[in-house]
Amino acid sequence: MIEEISNTALSELIQIIQEQYGYDFHNYATASLKRRFIRFMGHMRLNDTATLKLLLLSDQEFFRKMIEFITVNVTEMFRDPAFYRKLREEVLPRLATYPIIKIWHAGCATGEEVFSMAILLQEAGLLERSRLYATDMNAANLERANAGIVPSRWMKDYTYNYIQSGGRHDFSDYYTARYDSAIINPGLRKNIIFFQHNLVTDHAFNEFQLICCRNVFIYFNKVLQERVVSLFYDSLTPRGYLALGIKESLLFSKERKNFEVIDAVNKIFRRKL
Template identity: 55%
Template sequence: MDATALDDKEYKELLEAVRFVYGYDFTEYAESTVKRRIVHFMNTHRIGTPSALGKMLLRDEPLFEEFVQHLSITVTEMFRDPSFYKKLREIVMPQLATYPVIKLWVAGCATGQEAYSMAILLKEAGLLERSIIYATDINQRSLQTAKKGIYPLDGMKNYTKNYLAAGGQGEFSRYYAAHHAAVLLDRSLHDNIVFSPHNLVTDRSFNEFQLVLCRNVIIYFNQRLQEKVLRLLYDSLCPFGYLGLGDKESLFFSDKRTNFEEIDRKEKIYRKIK
């Protein structure tokens, strides 16, 4: 079965059932992406129809958790898009240094690499001890991985390359200890991060932040949902707070574009001005 064979009526009924029973709303995610992932999930589990999938999800909570894991965005790495982090280091860190307490929100943190990257950035700027990083995601399994701070050893070569390209100050290896085929990130990076569930689609703002990162998340939403999430991010920023989006995302078509100053067009860094 491929995504084109997924009937629109059955597709919508499935998402409505999931929203009604579990409170997860995927109805305004980009349809082509969600359909493709649903079909892949059905093929993997040898489930023949969306109605059969729906019945199984509504009575089998572990299967549903796996389904959410499959639909959620979990592709990430440390210092992904190094030039973005280099700009944060050069432009945003000096501004954050002016605050007595620094609050950051990494929205859609997936398995946590972006949050730990920010912790390293803050540590090297001498700001981590007075910072709180709130890292949130819809996906509970991803959050469990993030809290542990344990990642495959074979990713470290790429992470090290990213770190150095992002202007890293020293040896990246000082931030982790290798154990067989895995690495454990240094405890000092954990201490100022709060990992917590948060649904960008249904939940509200929960604090005021000097910096919000929501990178490579809203690209998977339709235009209406993008606007809703951007309003949430706007409401979560303090006056003159900074917003970082992914390289394929933009405020250009947003109603909120006039509320932001473009700090770096290429890196999609903005500052709230009104």
């Protein structure tokens, strides 16, 4: 199996993908992108990048498999419970002052975090007047998320996360177990809108009181991070909230002057007026 991809080979792959399919990976973190290509080549039993490039040029179904494999799919319900506790205690009471609450989950993967948000909103009595927009560049992720399917083997961990986040209900009431899957209750999903959106190339499409983009920035280089933070600034209402992943920050962003820190540990920020 191939162990290394040269910078030249990586650039050629990125160029093929952009010209052939319109996906732009130029400003993704180089080391992370190389690792994901290498893992995909191992998965497909390819020994060189020349074969990979040939298949990308000639086989659209192969490209679809690659995109599903290399785009970020890591997610879980109530990931970082302290973050969700902070949302319960400080952010949702502020959102409750709006007649209609609009929330954007950018890079939603298979939907676990937006399902978590729907549970928080329901428990706060806010779900009925909330609209949750969940976007991802990976169509396969969105298809699964839209079906509300979560692997049942993870529900024990998710239940623990939920309790640690301040949940007081029976977590099993929020899903139906079916074989090896858990189906999130339709009532929780009715105000969630899933659709494709590419943070690299697409623009603002609404105005939100809260944007969650957690554990996505770590895969972008500084140029792309700046572009996305500007996109989020343009997409937030004045005093709207932005939530990033625990290992992510606005500290080095040119836009940091336009945000105030609400919780430095849980990476919750608020747009200034």
